[in-house]
Amino acid sequence: MIRLNDLKISYRIGNRTIDAVDGVTLTIPDNCVVGIAGESGSGKSTLMKAIYGDIQSPMYLSRGSIDYGLKGADGKPLTTENVRKEWFKSISYVPQSSMNSLNPVIRIRDQFIDFPGTDSNKKRVLERARAYIGKLGLPPEAMDSYPHQLSGGMRQRVMIALATFFQPELIIADEPTTALDVVVQKEILMLLMELQEQMGNTILVVSHDMGVHYQVTHKMMIMYAGRVVEYGDTESVFADPQHAYTKMLIDSLPTIGDDSLRGVMASAAGAGGDRAYRVEPVLVEVKPNHFVAQPQNAGAAA
Numbered sequence: 001m002i003r004l005n006d007l008k009i010s011y012r013i014g015n016r017t018i019d020a021v022d023g024v025t026l027t028i029p030d031n032c033v034v035g036i037a038g039e040s041g042s043g044k045s046t047l048m049k050a051i052y053g054d055i056q057s058p059m060y061l062s063r064g065s066i067d068y069g070l071k072g073a074d075g076k077p078l079t080t081e082n083v084r085k086e087w088f089k090s091i092s093y094v095p096q097s098s099m100n101s102l103n104p105v106i107r108i109r110d111q112f113i114d115f116p117g118t119d120s121n122k123k124r125v126l127e128r129a130r131a132y133i134g135k136l137g138l139p140p141e142a143m144d145s146y147p148h149q150l151s152g153g154m155r156q157r158v159m160i161a162l163a164t165f166f167q168p169e170l171i172i173a174d175e176p177t178t179a180l181d182v183v184v185q186k187e188i189l190m191l192l193m194e195l196q197e198q199m200g201n202t203i204l205v206v207s208h209d210m211g212v213h214y215q216v217t218h219k220m221m222i223m224y225a226g227r228v229v230e231y232g233d234t235e236s237v238f239a240d241p242q243h244a245y246t247k248m249l250i251d252s253l254p255t256i257g258d259d260s261l262r263g264v265m266a267s268a269a270g271a272g273g274d275r276a277y278r279v280e281p282v283l284v285e286v287k288p289n290h291f292v293a294q295p296q297n298a299g300a301a302a
């Protein structure tokens with residue numbers, strides 16, 4: 001179980017500060033797929049990077065903490081400061097446009113040897129990796145290819161193979177299927193979900209595609225302007241969205257820069273619109289396992 005405690009993550013640009021994630025408190029249970037949706041710039045990637053422990057200037061943790069419920073190899077509890085040591089082993093990250101982040105001048109097999117945590121016996125690593133990519137639907141020859149020789153879908157499978165090789169307890173996938181055609185998107189998502197079922201771990205999936213979320217997630221987290229405005233079991237969130245922004249997201253996918261949503265948010269005070277941001281909203285449980293942002297006096301935090 002991962003607990004986010006009043007997490008505030010900011011960027012310092014000159015003498016200006018952007019609070020990209022602003023006061024997120026919630027619990028992510030073990031063995032589940034959590035979908036994260038929200039408009040562009042709402043803080044999804046920032047929150048994912050913070051959970052991954054990739055907090056580098058100009059980004060910084062300005063408040064709060066994360067309890068991972070995990071211990072490192074040294075037996076100490078993982079925190080945002082030391083979780084980096086457990087990258088790939090306990091926690092891995094499939095970044096946005098990840099299929100383009102494979103090193104273009106290195107063959108796939110060497111990407112397996114190069115990445116942190118592999119044991120020093122290269123032959124053994126390669127044998128395991130070759131067998132593993134086969135299970136993930138890649139031909140063994142893919143190991144000897146350079147990234148540009150593989151299709152986008154194959155490269156994404158390689159990224160997923162790298163991210164899951166050590167069976168980490170937590171995998172963060174930031175828009176794992178963007179830029180793939182719909183058939184390949186579905187295959188990649190099904191692969192991730194199969195692996196999750198086999199490993200019994202937790203996957204956080206960021207996507208703009210509400211259809212994807214509906215199909216593959218157990219829980220949904222909806223972000224707006226740096227805050228989580230709704231969090232609950234996927235079925236409940238889709239069947240009975242509580243927050244004005246969630247309702248709109250389910251009705252229609254917002255496009256980048258669509259200012260009309262902000263207008264609706266501002267007038268949606270009753271459902272926790274912009275008014276809620278001025279009075280520091282907290283997540284209130286409106287139904288079992290279904291939380292929505294409301295002004296503080298309306299109830300307790302999730």
Ligand SMILES: Nc1ncnc2c1ncn2[C@@H]1O[C@H](COP(=O)(O)OP(=O)(O)OP(=O)(O)O)[C@@H](O)[C@H]1O
Pocket residue numbers: 011013018020038039040041042043044045046047058
């Ligand atoms: N490196 C950075 N330096 C300064 N500001 C940043 C940086 N990265 C993100 N931000 C700002 O933080 C806020 C949240 O950005 P973030 O990328 O987390 O949003 P997002 O919800 O993941 O968006 P998208 O869906 O477009 O990926 C935005 O206002 C963005 O401009």
